[in-house]
Amino acid sequence: MSSAASLQIDSEGRLRHLLTTEGLGKDLILSILETAESFLPVGKRQIKSAPLLRGHTVVNLFFEPSTRTRTTFELAAKRLSADVLNLQMESSSKSKGETDLDTLLTLQAMGVDVFVIRHPDKGATAGFAAEVGNEVAILNAGDGANAHPTQALLDAFTIQRHKADFGNLSIAIVGDVLHSRVAHSNIHALKTLGVPDIRIVAPEALMMEAPEQLGATPYYDLASGLKDVDVVMGLRLQHERMHEKKINDLPAYHRDFGLTRDNMRLLKPDAIVMHPGPINRGVEIDSEVAYGERSVILEQVRNGIAVRMAVMAMIAGNRQY
Ligand code: CP
Numbered sequence: 001m002s003s004a005a006s007l008q009i010d011s012e013g014r015l016r017h018l019l020t021t022e023g024l025g026k027d028l029i030l031s032i033l034e035t036a037e038s039f040l041p042v043g044k045r046q047i048k049s050a051p052l053l054r055g056h057t058v059v060n061l062f063f064e065p066s067t068r069t070r071t072t073f074e075l076a077a078k079r080l081s082a083d084v085l086n087l088q089m090e091s092s093s094k095s096k097g098e099t100d101l102d103t104l105l106t107l108q109a110m111g112v113d114v115f116v117i118r119h120p121d122k123g124a125t126a127g128f129a130a131e132v133g134n135e136v137a138i139l140n141a142g143d144g145a146n147a148h149p150t151q152a153l154l155d156a157f158t159i160q161r162h163k164a165d166f167g168n169l170s171i172a173i174v175g176d177v178l179h180s181r182v183a184h185s186n187i188h189a190l191k192t193l194g195v196p197d198i199r200i201v202a203p204e205a206l207m208m209e210a211p212e213q214l215g216a217t218p219y220y221d222l223a224s225g226l227k228d229v230d231v232v233m234g235l236r237l238q239h240e241r242m243h244e245k246k247i248n249d250l251p252a253y254h255r256d257f258g259l260t261r262d263n264m265r266l267l268k269p270d271a272i273v274m275h276p277g278p279i280n281r282g283v284e285i286d287s288e289v290a291y292g293e294r295s296v297i298l299e300q301v302r303n304g305i306a307v308r309m310a311v312m313a314m315i316a317g318n319r320q321y
Helices: 003-007 026-044 068-079 100-108 124-131 149-163 181-192 222-226 250-257 297-318
Strands: 057-062 083-087 114-119 137-143 170-174 197-201 217-219 231-234 272-274
Touching: 003 124, 026 068, 026 149, 026 181, 026 297, 057 068, 057 100, 068 083, 068 114, 068 137, 068 149, 068 297, 083 100, 100 114, 100 124, 114 124, 114 297, 124 137, 137 149, 137 297, 149 181, 149 231, 149 272, 149 297, 170 181, 170 222, 181 197, 181 231, 197 222, 217 222, 272 297
Parallel strands: 057 083, 057 114, 114 137, 170 197, 170 231, 197 217, 231 272
Antiparallel strands: none
């Protein structure tokens, strides 16, 4: 088990931080999904709040850009009645040479309870979790190409709401899996939940290392990878993480690996189309697929609030003062 996987669980087996889906037990994941289900109605009420985090302070520290993760974490914390701060990194004292850890420790000294952190470096959030005090929880909102655990949990939640039983599903994850923290976190979560057929579909240049070791099967041809799947998950080309292996010919990439109305015919008739966002229309997915009848992409965004509420509420409930 990685250090992140062991750091996030307390001595009684409860969630203390959320750093990775690796090593999270099936019962724990299912209990997060069940708690998220109980929070969904809060978002439909006129007064969209519950008092569970009243008096708690949540800080969003995003060292990389984000639209949906940052805002849904903020909404989730506010719907639980927490006080929320969003540090604007570009106007912070980082520009004067303050390290990221010193930024965190400075905010911790102000009595912050939960840090939601996105960072470009793999393992950064686990590194922070090892440094903070017992009273502070770290939630990984994406660390490099490593992990994005709440995205995988909201994806699992969305799949469960459409497909009920993980035990007979075929799921294709298509695109730039090499640089995708979403793919890595999803494979761990879906495997633990008992999905028997996880397909990783990518050109050779963007295939992750040894997917078989994680219980997934590599496919280098889109048509075979999509054949009769229940769920297809598209991924964006992460140009910002491509250093050696680059994809420059976007029309060719779209022709060979793009999700189009045409190749959607290969899926099972009731299959759903997912994407963590942001999407690049006409590259990895066409507009009519992203906003077509099979798409649950905006539902994923909405479900992200309930799942993030669940994670924050559970961790707050597990805390020892
Ligand atoms: N899915 C996701 O992480 O999107 P953002 O980068 O907009 O947060």
